[in-house]
Amino acid sequence: MPDHWLRVLLRAELLERGYDAVGAPDVPTAFLYRPVERERAPVQAILIDQDALDEPGARLLALLLSRHERARALLLADALLEEPAGPWCRVVRKPVTLDRLASTIEEVSR
Numbered sequence: 001m002p003d004h005w006l007r008v009l010l011r012a013e014l015l016e017r018g019y020d021a022v023g024a025p026d027v028p029t030a031f032l033y034r035p036v037e038r039e040r041a042p043v044q045a046i047l048i049d050q051d052a053l054d055e056p057g058a059r060l061l062a063l064l065l066s067r068h069e070r071a072r073a074l075l076l077a078d079a080l081l082e083e084p085a086g087p088w089c090r091v092v093r094k095p096v097t098l099d100r101l102a103s104t105i106e107e108v109s110r
Helices: 006-018 057-066 098-107
Strands: 045-049 072-076 088-092
Touching: 006 098, 045 057, 045 098, 072 098, 088 098
Parallel strands: 045 072, 072 088
Antiparallel strands: none
């Protein structure tokens, strides 16, 4: 997610709900999180903001998802733009509340 404050607030909401959450401003930066890290469960969900799907992000998305084999992909889509094709298990349209976004992530992580 390019929006720093949205990432921080969503992470805080997920932590409050008992989830271990991390965030990255773009797809290339998400590669800093290894698929297996000591004292962490495998990644269960990856939320991709449509704004992060620029040229390098879109090309690297399939590779990122293949690194995290169990993760389900969710797209946070712009309200007025056509959603890009992808392996999305859910598409959430902006504007969206943090509660709804966190609840959607929680649903697909079960």
